[in-house]
Amino acid sequence: MDIQQILEDIQAEVRPLLDQGRVASYIPELAVVPGDKFGMVVRTVDGASYAVGDAGERFSIQSISKIFTLTMAMQLAGDDLWKRVGREPSGNPFNSLVQLEYENGKPRNPFINAGALVVTDVILGHLDNATETVRDIVRGLCDKDDIDFDLAVAGSEQATGHRNKAMAYFLKSFNNLDNQPERVLDAYFHHCSLAMTCLELCEAVLFLANNGVAPLSGDLVMTGNQVKYVNSLLLTCGTYDAVGDFAYRVGLPAKSGVGGGIVAIMPGQFSACVWSPGLDASGNSLAGSKALELFTTKTGVSVF
Ligand code: GLN
Numbered sequence: 001m002d003i004q005q006i007l008e009d010i011q012a013e014v015r016p017l018l019d020q021g022r023v024a025s026y027i028p029e030l031a032v033v034p035g036d037k038f039g040m041v042v043r044t045v046d047g048a049s050y051a052v053g054d055a056g057e058r059f060s061i062q063s064i065s066k067i068f069t070l071t072m073a074m075q076l077a078g079d080d081l082w083k084r085v086g087r088e089p090s091g092n093p094f095n096s097l098v099q100l101e102y103e104n105g106k107p108r109n110p111f112i113n114a115g116a117l118v119v120t121d122v123i124l125g126h127l128d129n130a131t132e133t134v135r136d137i138v139r140g141l142c143d144k145d146d147i148d149f150d151l152a153v154a155g156s157e158q159a160t161g162h163r164n165k166a167m168a169y170f171l172k173s174f175n176n177l178d179n180q181p182e183r184v185l186d187a188y189f190h191h192c193s194l195a196m197t198c199l200e201l202c203e204a205v206l207f208l209a210n211n212g213v214a215p216l217s218g219d220l221v222m223t224g225n226q227v228k229y230v231n232s233l234l235l236t237c238g239t240y241d242a243v244g245d246f247a248y249r250v251g252l253p254a255k256s257g258v259g260g261g262i263v264a265i266m267p268g269q270f271s272a273c274v275w276s277p278g279l280d281a282s283g284n285s286l287a288g289s290k291a292l293e294l295f296t297t298k299t300g301v302s303v304f
Contacts, residue, residue: 001299003042003048003050003299004050004052005030006295006298006299007027007040007042007052007225007295008052009102009294009298010040010291010294010295010298011038011040011052011054011291012017013290013294014038014276014287014294015038015291017276017278017286017290018035018036018037018038018276018278018285019035019253019278020037020278020286021035021260021276021280021285021286021287022035022278022289023035023260023277023278023279024258024259024260024279024283024291026160026279027153027156027157027160027161027258028061028156028159029060029150029153029155029156029157029259030060030153030156030259030277031150033059033060033107033259033260033277034277035059035277036276037053037054037059037260037275037276037277038052038053038054038121038274038275038276038291039051039052039053039054039055039056039057039197039198039273039274039275039276039293040052040055040198040272040273040274040275040295041055041158041197041199041202041269041272041273041274042197042200042202042270042271042272042295043202043203043206043208043272043297044269044270045206045209045210045215045268045269046065047215048227049199049202051198051199053113054275055197055198055199055275056197056198056199057197057199057275058194058195058197059195059196059202059259059260059261059275060153060192060193060194060229060257060259061150061192061194061195061196061201061257061259061261062192062193062258062259062261063094063111063116063192063256063257063258064201064255064256064259064261064263065092065134065191065192065194065257066111066115066119066255067108067205067230067234067255067263068118068134068137068138068191068204069110069116069119069120069123069134069191069206069223070110070111070119070230070233071137071221071230072114072123072133072137073110073119073122073123074136074151074176074222074226074229074230075128075222076122076123076127077122077126081110081119081122084106084107084118084122084176085106085107085108085109085110085115085118085247086103086107086108086109086115087109087137087233087236087237087249088108088109088114088236088237089108089109089237089241089242089243089244090108090109090237090241090280091238091241092108092112092113092241093240093241093282093283094112094113094241094282094283095112095113095163095164095167096112097114097163097166097167097170100114100170100171101170101172102168103176104303105170105171105173105175105176106174106175106176108237109233109236109237110233111233111234111237111238111240111255112166112237112240113164113167114170114171116188117164117167117168117171117177117184117185117188117237117252118171118176118177119189120184120188120191121176121177121178121179121235122186123187124178124179124183124184124187125178125179128141130187131186131187131190131191131199133235134187134191134257135147135148135149135190135191135194138196138204140205140214140219141204141205141206141207141214141216141217141219141221142196142199142200142201142203142204142216143203143216143217144200145192147195147200148194148195149190149193149194149195149282150194150195151193152272153193153195153245154189154190154192154193155187155190155238156193157193158185158186158189158271160166161189163187164185164188165181165187168181168182168184168185168188170219171180178193181234184210190256198217198261198274199273201261201263201271201273202271202272202273202277203215203216203264203271205263205265205271205273206270206271207221207222207227208227208230208231208253208265208267208271209265209267209268209269209270209271210268211224211227211268212224212226212227219272227267230253231253231265231267232253234253234254234255234265235252235253235254235303237281237283238253238254238255238256239254239255239256239262239289240256240282240283240284242280242282242284242289246284246289249289249292249293249300250264250289250292250293250296250302251296251304252264252266252272252292252296252302252303253265253267253303254263254292255289256283256289258281258283259275259277260275260276260277260278260280260285260288261273261274261275261285261288262274262275262285262288262289262292264292266303267300267303269301272292272295274287274291274292275286275288276288276291284301
């Protein structure tokens with residue numbers, strides 16, 4: 001199979017979609033990113049990588065960071081984590097507050113904002129410098145020492161993230177945050193602001209396609225069973241309230257972010273990352289979702 005040619009065909013096919021999505025504007029610093037960017041990378045567990053478009057440009061990973069914080073929280077807290085956050089799709093927007101009220105402050109899953117705030121709180125409870133530790137783990141996973149927070153993006157969200165702030169205080173009112181809300185929010189905004197390329201993201205999540213082993217270092221990030229847990233959560237909760245439609249179309253565990261990135265996992269074979277900043281109504285990259293759908297359709301490779 002000529003993966004490079006398939007990626008080039010996909011790039012041409014999604015081009016008309018690039019101006020149809022809407023670049024996230026509720027974080028002002030994200031609104032300045034040109035909407036016509038498109039990059040895609042497929043990285044196999046045995047070392048091959050294929051790239052098209054703006055695959056070498058760093059972008060704001062936003063909610064894709066929730067994979068790394070969940071991975072850490074699972075290591076640090078074990079099953080206790082699930083006393084504070086659930087494992088069900090929310091069926092609501094990623095930043096919704098309503099469900100938290102009638103479910104007594106226990107977020108539906110770790111991949112919506114409320115769940116990620118609880119996960120961040122768990123990490124903060126175990127580590128003095130949790131913010132930097134997440135960055136350093138990501139650096140190690142893709143062997144790139146210069147991966148860093150985009151402080152302009154973090155500051156922009158700190159200045160305008162009133163809904164996330166409301167959510168953190170709301171969680172605190174249900175005693176589901178141990179730390180002060182402002183401390184949790186600061187760490188959360190920093191993690192979301194990490195800037196990475198499609199190839200770096202592919203490498204950073206490749207352990208989820210490789211039975212828990214990071215291919216670059218050979219390190220065991222998590223057990224094969226934990227990989228099953230994370231990938232199952234990605235399939236059922238990774239793309240917000242569009243997750244059923246996304247799973248139907250793409251057929252891979254995946255995580256999106258409002259920076260326009262989406263990572264997807266094919267266990268035993270590869271990770272993929274696509275970036276296109278224009279979003280659909282649920283906050284998933286419009287052209288990016290289509291590109292992944294075309295990839296699994298053209299190759300005939302999905303978890304099903
Ligand atoms: N930082 C963003 C927020 O909290 C992340 C959301 C996302 O990528 N879906 O709103």
